[in-house]
Amino acid sequence: DGGITQSPKYLFRKEGQNVTLSCEQNLNHDAMYWYRQDPGQGLRLIYYSQIVNDFQKGDIAEGYSVSREKKESFPLTVTSAQKNPTAFYLCASSLQGLAYLSPLHFGNGTRLTVT
Amino acid sequence: KQEVTQIPAALSVPEGENLVLNCSFTDSAIYNLQWFRQDPGKGLTSLLLIQSSQREQTSGRLNASLDKSSGRSTLYIAASQPGDSATYLCALNDMRFGAGTRLTVKP
Numbered sequence: 001d002g003g004i005t006q007s008p009k010y011l012f013r014k015e016g017q018n019v020t021l022s023c024e025q026n027l028n029h030d031a032m033y034w035y036r037q038d039p040g041q042g043l044r045l046i047y048y049s050q051i052v053n054d055f056q057k058g059d060i061a062e063g064y065s066v067s068r069e070k071k072e073s074f075p076l077t078v079t080s081a082q083k084n085p086t087a088f089y090l091c092a093s094s095l096q097g098l099a100y101l102s103p104l105h106f107g108n109g110t111r112l113t114v115t
Numbered sequence: 116k117q118e119v120t121q122i123p124a125a126l127s128v129p130e131g132e133n134l135v136l137n138c139s140f141t142d143s144a145i146y147n148l149q150w151f152r153q154d155p156g157k158g159l160t161s162l163l164l165i166q167s168s169q170r171e172q173t174s175g176r177l178n179a180s181l182d183k184s185s186g187r188s189t190l191y192i193a194a195s196q197p198g199d200s201a202t203y204l205c206a207l208n209d210m211r212f213g214a215g216t217r218l219t220v221k222p
Contacts, residue, residue, distance in 0.1 A: 006158075033210060042119070042204060042212035043159075058210070090158055103149055104206065106158035 002027045006091050006107035013085075013114050021076045021110045023091035031097030032074035033104070036060060037088040046089075049074055050097035078112065085114045117142045121205060121213035128195055129221050136190040136216045138205035143183045146208040150179050150190050153202045153215065162190070162203075195220045 004025045013019045025032065031050045035043040045058030049068040063082025068074055074093075078085045090109045094102040118141045128134050138148070147166045151159040163172045163179040165188065171180040178191040188205055197220050204215040 004158075035212075040124075040214065042121075042214040043206075044212075045210050048210065088156075092159075103161050103164045104151075104159070104210075105161065106151075108158040109156070111156070 004091055004093055004105055004107035006089075006110050008110060009108070011110055011112045013112070015114055016080045017114075018077055018079050019085075019112065019114075021078070021089055021091075021112070023074045023076065023107060025072050025074075025091075025093045025105075025107075027093055027095075027105060028071070029093035029095050029102075029105070030071070031094045031102070032068065033092040033094075034058075034064070034066065034074070034076045035090045035092065037090060037109075043090060046076065048097065078114075085112060087112060117207060117211050119205065119207060119211050119213040121203075121216050123216060124214065125217040125219075127219040127221065130195060130197060132195050132220075133191070133193050134195055134218070136192070136203050136218070138188040138190070138213055140186045140188075140207055140211075143186055145183065148179075148181055148188050148208070149206045150177075150188075151204045151206065153204060159204065192218075197222050 007022045033048040034046040047066045049055035065077045091107045092104045096102045120139045149164045150162045153159045165172050165181040176193040181188045202215040202217045206212045
């Protein structure tokens with residue numbers, strides 16, 4: 001079955017450590033996205049990529065980095081520069097990006113806790 | 116900057132009731148609007164996508180409408196069931212989300 005896989009489901013790290021969240025899709029979608037969700041809040045866009053080897057900053061990119069070396073993979077690194085990294089992270093993809101009429105498909109998320 | 120607002124933040128209704136969830140946005144220059152459902156601790160499931168040229172979309176007991184001129188979309192749920200309990204979010208094509216409405220349907 002086609003879909004988006006995020007791993008791991010739960011992740012624990014010590015403050016000051018970088019951590020990488022995995023996102024893989026087998027939907028053959030061009031565009032991929034990373035969102036952050038905090039309790040009681042909507043999703044905020046961290047980074048997005050419309051095509052391989054290209055990505056753009058979203059609203060809250062500071063302290064995060066991404067790569068898009070393969071169409072199916074869009075890993076997110078939470079660096080030690082991110083001041084408040086504990087959150088629920090969601091990866092999404094769409095057949096085409098941004099203004100195109102393509103619905104978003106989501107993975108099941110990774111809950112990151114930094115202590 | 117586009118602002119997306121969902122009111123109410125939480126809603127509790129008895130089973131069988133029809134209900135309406137609201138989504139407001141400030142910039143009418145949108146291409147599409149999508150409604151999602153999120154269960155606790157899970158990702159988002161797409162419910163309906165309305166293109167800017169459409170006024171509504173229907174799927175089963177769900178009906179979503181879009182009024183670009185007034186900056187509003189509504190999600191109508193008919194004959195609500197306890198299984199409909201979840202958080203419902205709307206999103207615009209520029210990937211901006213509302214904070215969601217947490218719906219509880221009581222048996």
